[in-house]
Amino acid sequence: MKRSFLTLVVFSLVITIFLVACSKDESTDHENMNHSSNTKQKETSHEDMDHDETTSTSKEDNTTVEFSFKGEHEGGKQIPLNIQVNNKKGQPIKDFEVEHEKLMHLIVVSKDLSHFDHIHPDYKGNGLFTVTPNFPSGGEYKLYADFVPIGASKTVKSELVTIEGNKAKNTPLTEDEELTKVVDGKEVTLKLDHLMTGMDLTMTFTIKDAKTKQPINNLQQYLGAVGHVVAISGDTESYLHVHPMEEKATGPNAKFMTSFPKSGLYKIWGQFQQDGKVFTIPFTINVP
Ligand SMILES: [Cu+2]
Structure with a gap:
């Protein structure tokens, strides 16, 4: 009984130290890199x-x-x-x-x-x-x-x-009803841990083989990271820097951090590489 209590105390301490270290990290991250340029x-x-x-x-x-x-x-x-x-x-x-x-x-x-x-x-x-x-x-x-x-x-x-030249017909941006898409034989699901303006949030892309539904865990480094993500507001005024949280990940999950400066529609493009080929997955979300 005593021993397990002690273990619990030690464990909580470790967790607390870990959390403090993490949040410190994130705030530096935020200051240095997590900006949007409102153009x-x-x-x-x-x-x-x-x-x-x-x-x-x-x-x-x-x-x-x-x-x-x-x-x-x-x-x-x-x-x-x-x-x-x-x-x-x-x-x-x-x-x-x-x-x-x-x-x-x-x-x-x-x-x-x-x-x-x-x-x-x-x-x-x-x-x-x-x-x-x-x-x-x-x-x-x-x-x-x-x-x-x-x-x-x-x-x-x-x-x-x-x-100049013939214009393509304008495609109005609409929110995706479902955040799962199939592109180039990959089924990709996007999850956002919370959707709120001005708050750091985590985007997780989960990548499966569209046919077999098997998780893909051999993503290659693309430009030195597990993937690249760009997010742009529907009015094209905000371009967001999105940062991989574990650069060396190989799938099936790829996590990124960003924050949306204002509410509204955003289009997000995730880019990943497998077998030497880059694939791009677009999602449109509405930030409340
Ligand atoms: Cu680039």
């Missing part, structure tokens, strides 16, 4: 693209990003894009940290969030990145450049661009 909506067409005045994740943000297309850009075409990163004085920012194996991640979405692409611009030096996104049709797209200048914090700069 100002700006209607720019490619002809009058100018400096993006969006806010970034850093209070002492000293970066500006200029997105400019080279040459013709009709929908359905691949259009070369320049992304120039400068400081506020107009001088190029030259050094960037490698984050998830890349110097810059570029997310391209259509304004209605039906099209999503995650690509990696090439660094040409002197703050200039180049990439050739694919725009499946004409219409409005939002570009989010995600990078970390050396010595600064994670920065996201976005731009709304208009691509």
Whole structure:
């Protein structure tokens, strides 16, 4: 009796220490990384693209990003894009940290969030990145450049661009009734531990083989982590950084942490890799 009581006390102590350590960890995490960039909506067409005045994740943000297309850009075409990163004085920012194996991640979405692409611009030096996104049709797209200048914090700069050509029909964003989807032979279920604005929450993706219903436990590292998750608000103003909680996990569960800055619809894309192939699973949720 006495012994089991002692065991219980020791056990509770261990748990308490563990919890304190964890919550400490999370708060640092939160301060350093868990931000959304609430970008100002700006209607720019490619002809009058100018400096993006969006806010970034850093209070002492000293970066500006200029997105400019080279040459013709009709929908359905691949259009070369320049992304120039400068400081506020107009001088190029030259050094960037490698984050998830890349110097810059570029997310391209259509304004209605039906099209999503995650690509990696090439660094040409002197703050200039180049990439050739694919725009499946004409219409409005939002570009989010995600990078970390050396010595600064994670920065996201976005731009709304208009691509000429026949527009695809607008697909209004609607909340998913069920958070289980089948993509590329994988059945993926998303669980959120609680849905509340401004609170850290855990997203768990559970991945099974769609045919056999067997859990998939051989996910490969994709860009240095079990997977990558991007979340964007329905109005495209908030781009959320979502962080894997156990980078080295291999499935069937992949856990991520984020927080939603305001209520409303969000589209979430989870990207994972198995057998050398990346698959992307979209979910739309409504944050109350
Ligand atoms: Cu990336």
